[in-house]
Amino acid sequence: xxxxxxxxxxLALLLAIYAAAGGLFAGLxxxxxxxxxxxxxxxxxxxxxxxxDAIFLYAIFTHDFSFKxxxxxxxxxxxxxxxxTAWWGSQAGSLLLWVTILAAFSLLALRATRRALGELQPxxxxxxxxxxxxxxxxxxxxxSPFVTQLAPADGVGLNPSLQxxxxxxxxxxxxxxxxxxxxxxxxxxxAMIAGRTDARWLVASRRWTLASWGFLGIGMLLxxxxxxxxxxxxxxxxxxxxxxxxxxxxxxxTAFLHSVMVQERKGMLKVWNICLISxxxxxxxxxxxxxxxxxxxxxxxxxxTNIGWYFVFALAAVxxxxxxxxxxxxxxxxxxxRIESLxxxxxxxxxxxxxxxxxxxAVLWGVIFPLLTEAVGSVRETVSTPFYVFFVVxxxxxxxxLMGVGPLIAWRRASLKQLRRSFLWPVAAGLIAGGVxxxxxxxxxxxxxxxxxxCAFVTVTILSEFVRGAAARRSIHGENWLIALSRLIxxxxxxxxxxxxxxxxxxxxxxxIGSSAYETRAEGLLKPGQSLTVGxxxxxFAGVEKTRGPNYVERAAVLNxxxxxxxxxxxxxxxxxxxxxxxxxxxxxxxxxxxxxxxxIILDGIRGDGAVQIKxxxxxxxxxxxxxxxxxxxxxxxxxxxxxxxxxxxxxxxxEEPLPGES
Amino acid sequence: MSDATPATPDGPKPGIRHVRxxxxxAVASLLGTFAVYTAFADSSIPVLGVAQASTGxxxxxxxxxxxxxxxxxxxADPHGMRFILQDNExxxxxxxxxxxxxPDAYRIGRAIVIDGTFKNGVFTxxxxxLVTKCPSKYQDKATTSxxxxxx
Amino acid sequence: MIAALVLGLxxxxxxxxxxxxxxxxxxxxxxxxxxxxGQRRRLALREERDLALGALKELEVDHATxxxxxxxxxxxxxxxxxxxxxxxxxxDAELPPVG
Numbered sequence: 001x002x003x004x005x006x007x008x009x010x011l012a013l014l015l016a017i018y019a020a021a022g023g024l025f026a027g028l029x030x031x032x033x034x035x036x037x038x039x040x041x042x043x044x045x046x047x048x049x050x051x052x053d054a055i056f057l058y059a060i061f062t063h064d065f066s067f068k069x070x071x072x073x074x075x076x077x078x079x080x081x082x083x084x085t086a087w088w089g090s091q092a093g094s095l096l097l098w099v100t101i102l103a104a105f106s107l108l109a110l111r112a113t114r115r116a117l118g119e120l121q122p123x124x125x126x127x128x129x130x131x132x133x134x135x136x137x138x139x140x141x142x143x144s145p146f147v148t149q150l151a152p153a154d155g156v157g158l159n160p161s162l163q164x165x166x167x168x169x170x171x172x173x174x175x176x177x178x179x180x181x182x183x184x185x186x187x188x189x190x191a192m193i194a195g196r197t198d199a200r201w202l203v204a205s206r207r208w209t210l211a212s213w214g215f216l217g218i219g220m221l222l223x224x225x226x227x228x229x230x231x232x233x234x235x236x237x238x239x240x241x242x243x244x245x246x247x248x249x250x251x252x253x254t255a256f257l258h259s260v261m262v263q264e265r266k267g268m269l270k271v272w273n274i275c276l277i278s279x280x281x282x283x284x285x286x287x288x289x290x291x292x293x294x295x296x297x298x299x300x301x302x303x304x305t306n307i308g309w310y311f312v313f314a315l316a317a318v319x320x321x322x323x324x325x326x327x328x329x330x331x332x333x334x335x336x337x338r339i340e341s342l343x344x345x346x347x348x349x350x351x352x353x354x355x356x357x358x359x360x361x362a363v364l365w366g367v368i369f370p371l372l373t374e375a376v377g378s379v380r381e382t383v384s385t386p387f388y389v390f391f392v393v394x395x396x397x398x399x400x401x402l403m404g405v406g407p408l409i410a411w412r413r414a415s416l417k418q419l420r421r422s423f424l425w426p427v428a429a430g431l432i433a434g435g436v437x438x439x440x441x442x443x444x445x446x447x448x449x450x451x452x453x454x455c456a457f458v459t460v461t462i463l464s465e466f467v468r469g470a471a472a473r474r475s476i477h478g479e480n481w482l483i484a485l486s487r488l489i490x491x492x493x494x495x496x497x498x499x500x501x502x503x504x505x506x507x508x509x510x511x512x513i514g515s516s517a518y519e520t521r522a523e524g525l526l527k528p529g530q531s532l533t534v535g536x537x538x539x540x541f542a543g544v545e546k547t548r549g550p551n552y553v554e555r556a557a558v559l560n561x562x563x564x565x566x567x568x569x570x571x572x573x574x575x576x577x578x579x580x581x582x583x584x585x586x587x588x589x590x591x592x593x594x595x596x597x598x599x600x601i602i603l604d605g606i607r608g609d610g611a612v613q614i615k616x617x618x619x620x621x622x623x624x625x626x627x628x629x630x631x632x633x634x635x636x637x638x639x640x641x642x643x644x645x646x647x648x649x650x651x652x653x654x655x656e657e658p659l660p661g662e663s
Numbered sequence: 664m665s666d667a668t669p670a671t672p673d674g675p676k677p678g679i680r681h682v683r684x685x686x687x688x689a690v691a692s693l694l695g696t697f698a699v700y701t702a703f704a705d706s707s708i709p710v711l712g713v714a715q716a717s718t719g720x721x722x723x724x725x726x727x728x729x730x731x732x733x734x735x736x737x738x739a740d741p742h743g744m745r746f747i748l749q750d751n752e753x754x755x756x757x758x759x760x761x762x763x764x765x766p767d768a769y770r771i772g773r774a775i776v777i778d779g780t781f782k783n784g785v786f787t788x789x790x791x792x793l794v795t796k797c798p799s800k801y802q803d804k805a806t807t808s809x810x811x812x813x814x
Numbered sequence: 815m816i817a818a819l820v821l822g823l824x825x826x827x828x829x830x831x832x833x834x835x836x837x838x839x840x841x842x843x844x845x846x847x848x849x850x851x852g853q854r855r856r857l858a859l860r861e862e863r864d865l866a867l868g869a870l871k872e873l874e875v876d877h878a879t880x881x882x883x884x885x886x887x888x889x890x891x892x893x894x895x896x897x898x899x900x901x902x903x904x905x906d907a908e909l910p911p912v913g
Contacts, residue, residue: 004817011825018832036835044828051821161767196854198861233764233791265869336862339682347682351689358693365701370710380710382726387706394696410876411869412890415883422881465879472878492875525739585767604764605739613739615764653860657853657909 002067002146005055009139009146012048012099015041016133023126027193038125039110045132046103053100056093056145060086066151069093075157075580077551082158085168089158091307092145094171098288099135101179106132109183113204115651120201123190131182134314142306160552160578160585166226174219174246174291178284180212181249184256185281185318188274192325197270197332202260203650207640209257209277214636216250221629232588232602234617235516236625239388244367245287251360252280255353262346265411267336271326272353274333278322283360285314290367341413348406355399362391393447397454400509403502404458407465425464430457445517452513455506462499462506469496489638491645497638504631511624514597523615525607526557535618537599538562544606545572552576554587557603557612561591573603573614598622708778713750713757721781724789728796730774732756738765738793748775748786763790852908859905866898 022038025031058064060083065071073089088094106128110121117124139145161167184205191201223243224236237243256276263269289311326333339346366383374380408414408422433456437449466485469492473484489496522534526541533539542558556574560567571589578585591599597620604613700706711720713729729748738744743762749755751774759777769775774796779788870891877887 001815001817004815004821008821008824011821011828015828015832022832031840033835033838033840037832040831040835041828044824044831047824048821048828051817051824055817198858265865267865339686342682342685350686354686354689354693358697362697365697369707373707379715381707382710383707387700387704390700390704390706391697394700395693408881410881410886411872413886414881415886418881418883418886468879469875472875476878583768583770602764605737607737607739649864653857653864656860657856 001055001059001064002148005052006140006144006146008048008052008055009136009144012045012052013133013136013140015045015048016129016136019045019129020126020133023122023124023129025122027122027126035122035125038122038129039107042103042106042110042125042129046100046107049096049100049103052145053087053096056096057084057087060084063155064151065153065155066148067145068147068149069145071149071152071155073156073158075155077580078155078158079163079550081168082163085162085171086158088171088175089162090145092139092143092147094175094291095135095139095143096145097172097175098179099132099139101175102128102132102135102182105179105183109186109208113187115654117187117200117204119194119196120187120190123193124186127186127189128182131186134310134317138307138310142310154580157578157580160576160583161230164226164230166222166230170219170222170226173215173222177212177214177216177219177246178249178288180208180215181253181277181281181284183208184212184277185322188277189321189325192274192329195329195332197329199264199267200650202263202273205277206260209253209260210636210640213250213253213257214632214640216246216253217632218629220246220250221626221632225626228622229588229590230585232586234519234521234600234602234615234619236622239366239385241367242291244363244388245290248360248363248367249280249283249287251356251363252276252283255356255360256280258349258356259353262349266339266346268338268346269350270333270335271330274322274326276353276357278318279357282315282318283364285311285318343409343414343416343419345406345409345411345414348402348409352399352402352406355395355402359391359395359399362395363388393451396509397447397450400451400454400458400505403505404454404461407461407499422464426457426460429460430454432456442518445513448513448517451509455510458502459506462502465499466496493641493643494639497635497641499635500631500638501635504628504635506628507624507631508628511622511626511628514621515619515625518620520618521616523604523613525611525613527609527611532614532616534599534616536563537568537616537618539571539601539614539616541612541614542570544610544612549576551580552578552585555606556587557606557614559589559601559614561599568599571599571601573601575603575606592623594623596620710776712752713748714753714755716755716757716781716786724778724780726776726778727757727759727786728774728776729757731769731771734771738762748777757786758784759786759788761788761790761793763788763793765793766795768795769793856905856908859901859908863898863901863905866894866901870894870898 019038019041022034022041026034026038056067056069059067059070060074061080063070063074063076069090069092070086073093074083074086078086086093088097106125109128110124113121113124187201187205187208191197220243223246227233227238228236256273259269259273259276263273289307339350341347366387370380370382404426408419408426410418430453434449434453437443437452442452443449466488469488470481470484473479473488474481477484477487479487520535522532524530524532526532528541528543531538531540539559539561542560545556545558547554547556554574554576556572559571559573561569561571568591571591573589574587576585576587577583586602588603589601597618600617600619602615604615606612708724708726709720710726710728713727716725716727727748729750732747732749734744734746736742736744738761743760744765746759746761748757748759759779761777776794776796777786777788778792779786781787873882873887873890873894876882877884882890
């Protein structure tokens with residue numbers, strides 16, 4: 001079986017090489033036959049990769065431990081649901097997932113672009129086939145899922161921390177994001193090769209970029225929620241290289257999403273946009289490798305694995321290829337117009353881009369710092385949370401501010417008089433919020449007060465946009481508020497979808513500030529009957545409770561919670577001992593309230609005499625972090641939703657004159 | 664393509680130069696912030712293997728890497744936990760004193776990372792900075808539980 | 815085994831699917847004509863025209879929602895109208911007259 005799986009992958013690799021060549025011939029010779037042939041090759045690749053997936057999953061579900069990867073990541077006692085997630089629990093398995101998604105996305109992209117981008121299709125196939133081929137090489141040579149061994153009696157099992165619903169969806173979500181960025185990148189490369197510098201590739205790639213950005217964002221949020229509830233140290237983001245791996249492409253993609261609007265309207269920032277999407281894709285490859293191997297923890301770790309050099313090659317190819325193409329096509333990429341005024345939406349977006357890219361760069365610096373210091377000196381150095389937090393605050397607060405400024409400023413040039421009128425209420429709201437925060441003693445954290453004030457400023461801005469837009473519709477069309485609002489949003493999906501996403505960002509920021517800058521904590525050793533006070537909550541230890549699960553034994557500390565005398569129930573932070581995997585995990589107890597915040601309790605240890613070491617946090621408004629996720633999803637869906645009017649408008653442009661390349 | 668901002672005989676309009684200047688200043692200030700912070704803020708710490716640790720880092724805050732060979736005591740106790748850390752490649756060892764949270768994956772034989780300072784041949788750890796590292800090829804967040812809340 | 819059979823079938827289908835389009839000789843219908851220079855120019859002009867028209871629409875909304883004052887609005891509208899007109903004029907010059 002393993003041999004067949006490997007055979008399928010090798011065949012897929014050969015077909016990928018062929019598809020790239022076919023695309024090249026189709027592009028150079030303008031021969032549709034090669035285009036069709038190459039596209040058929042892509043279909044075959046998808047089929048072969050799906051077969052490889054099926055064989056792999058079959059091995060997992062039938063506990064075939066002769067597959068080394070299956071033995072390393074599953075066990076007989078693993079619950080069925082988590083058997084499926086073991087697909088991406090290993091490096092080889094996750095690369096297999098990557099390639100499957102890429103094959104499917106490539107065919108989707110071809111289908112979506114067949115009408116107005118026919119000229120780009122050969123090059124699109126070529127670039128996507130090269131990317132897919134690279135990952136297939138990884139799957140065939142260094143990271144095969146089909147390596148066999150003498151089957152042990154049972155597998156090692158899945159890390160208990162990963163046996164959690166959030167960890168089940170988090171990796172595929174991230175992969176949809178990482179792989180999704182390949183499409184806009186390939187479109188950009190194809191447009192440059194074909195010498196098509198109109199914004200058509202941008203428009204075609206917009207939904208892909210949005211969807212990928214959305215998946216990356218939600219993936220990170222799911223991962224944070226998992227870290228908060230499952231890993232349970234009290235935080236939700238540790239600035240771990242693996243976390244930063246997803247953050248970096250997300251930041252650059254955010255910049256790209258904004259700057260494309262400038263290129264669409266003013267025909268400028270063409271080179272910048274290509275750099276951004278290339279950077280985002282390069283970072284997503286970087287991220288894939290970072291998550292799958294510890295290669296960046298030190299030079300030694302890098303050279304001790306064989307996958308490191310493949311990774312360097314991939315980055316060099318992506319960045320070098322993009323750079324070369326830009327140089328070649330530079331004459332075609334000249335800006336059509338210029339920024340005329342600093343008080344314009346273009347300028348706002350430009351500054352937004354600088355801050356986002358700056359932040360991404362700072363994070364990148366932190367991630368590769370150990371490698372850099374080791375290469376330059378002899379001692380490896382590392383940075384941790386304070387480094388990242390500094391830049392998040394230094395670059396993030398101005399970014400937040402710009403988020404409020406952008407909607408108020410018109411394209412091209414805004415009049416200062418109008419601005420003064422528009423800014424009045426938002427600025428007032430910001431100042432009032434700041435004053436209120438200081439009044440409540442929240443000036444213990446000045447970044448907190450600054451961020452809170454800016455959040456108020458931005459919220460009023462966004463809400464005023466909805467109000468003003470609906471009011472304008474009412475005066476022009478005479479609709480009632482509800483209809484005006486829904487038509488407003490329906491006719492301007494991108495703008496208002498974007499505003500909803502911005503509202504989500506605000507909620508996230510408030511949740512983040514509340515839970516970190518303004519948390520209270522307490523810890524202590526409790527004997528039965530003793531209490532610990534955190535904030536206004538009193539936790540009284542009643543005793544240790546023991547229970548048995550499917551593959552674990554759990555010991556919980558029973559804590560009765562009261563606040564101002566009234567009972568708030570019982571919380572049971574626990575430790576679980578997983579039998580097969582021979583590890584213990586911490587199960588934190590969280591009491592969430594919508595209005596107030598979380599009571600977060602960790603059982604640090606159970607002493608021989610029955611006393612327990614407890615650490616407790618009170619985290620205000622932390623729930624907003626997760627609610628923000630719904631705003632993100634809603635906003636992205638709204639933006640991505642197909643707009644028949646816009647599609648017709650764009651097709652009309654092409655239908656005015658019969659054009660070649662239609663298939 | 665029509666150029667929206669026709670150039671005057673002396674070159675592009677002053678407005679454009681003004682815009683470019685501000686953009687350049689913005690970039691410069693971002694880079695400057697970055698440069699100043701990384702140069703002056705004490706934001707990085709050396710990462711040492713146990714074997715390197717013996718050479719002249721007394722009193723300095725460092726991050727130590729190694730694997731646990733012996734362990735005793737309870738990190739939640741006032742006396743804390745004491746364990747022996749061995750270099751990941753060489754035979755050198757170092758006793759460590761630790762208070763605070765212990766990640767789930769901690770055990771004898773596990774590779775860990777911990778922050779602290781050397782004092783008289785013993786590594787005194789900063790509380791809650793013990794982080795386990797997964798020894799296998801799959802480096803996952805799960806194994807770096809209880810991250811350092813060091814500030 | 816079934817899996818080997820399926821793999822073999824797919825491999826066969828792949829070879830057929832990939833080579834079938836190439837079996838017949840190239841005909842005129844297989845030409846993936848690149849855009850001619852004229853077509854590129856006209857496409858660019860249409861894009862410019864649509865950009866100007868779109869900007870006019872957006873300006874109207876911005877004006878109705880008080881993001882832009884009357885003076886600036888008048889000036890920008892005139893500018894975009896001129897651009898759209900210029901693009902349309904150039905387009906008309908390029909295309910052969912209807913008749």
